[in-house]
Amino acid sequence: MNVTLRQLRVFLAVAESRNFSRAGNQIGLTQPAVSRSIVEFEAQLGLKLLDRTTREVALTEAGQSLAARLHRVLDELEQTLLDVQGMSNARRGKVRVASSPTLSANLMPACIAACAKVEPDIELVLLDRIQQDVLDSVRAGEVDFGVVIEPASPDDLHCETILADPFCLVVPPGHRFAGRKQLRWSALDGEALVLLDHASGSRRLIDQALQHQGAHCTVRQQVGHPTTAFRMLEAGLGISVMPSLAVPPAGFRNLQVVQLTPRIDRAVMLVHRRNRAPAPLAQRVWGLIRDTATDVHPAP
Known part of the structure; x- marks a missing residue:
């Protein structure tokens, strides 16, 4: 069944006015368009809703039953559509991220x-x-x-x-890479690393970058938070590859950040x-x- 909202409104207008021309004037359609809509509506339902004579339009029993219920159905539909439309204009609420x-x-x-x-x-x-x-x-x-x-x-x-965040190297003072502005990934071959564990979305990308750049390293410690890794670097437990966003905006007091080349980013999404x-x-x-x-x- 493929009944349209327009057909419902046309039928209701005819049922109330009992006249095709008056119904057409009420809803902005010509008399032939109203007649055609009713014929198509009846064909979709497979039953007769109106009895037409030269003088009047009368509702069949099925037409009376439908007309009696249709006002409420259309009112509820209109209110539902208004409620949904109001969601687009809502200014107040809670968003969970x-x-x-x-x-x-x-x-x-x-x-x-x-x-x-x-x-x-x-x-x-x-x-x-x-x-x-x-x-x-x-x-x-x-x-x-x-x-x-x-x-x-x-x-x-x-x-x-929304953001391309490059990986960088973080080293403690006194390490042989301290003082370098940038370093190739391949230079990390053989180094002892402190890395984020595999619960981090970055770890998979760091492992891939090390492998693709030919840096075979020993992972000495795996931790859940960058701050923990930084404290371990200060204790001399190794060096770390970190996303740049993990570096404090003011930088470090006891650690140094070295740019890794070629640049490899993680995508923040x-x-x-x-x-x-x-x-x-x-x-x-x-x-x-x-x-x-x-x-x-x-x-x-």
């Missing part, structure tokens, strides 16, 4: 502050979780969207890259479930985070 730790610490504070300033009626609730838990939250619909490092299996996700667009409020926060990331960490 999940983010992996280095992004929660070094990107999201600026985004939350920008949201409070630009969208004061939107409450941005941040869930600080490891990468896999962020992705699970997005897929389960627990959050509106996530901020992650490029996922390994994004087939069921819509992803938008916004993700939501494919084919399920975020609600209008969440879309505004999505755009705000994207713009804030560009402003705070512009592309080189």
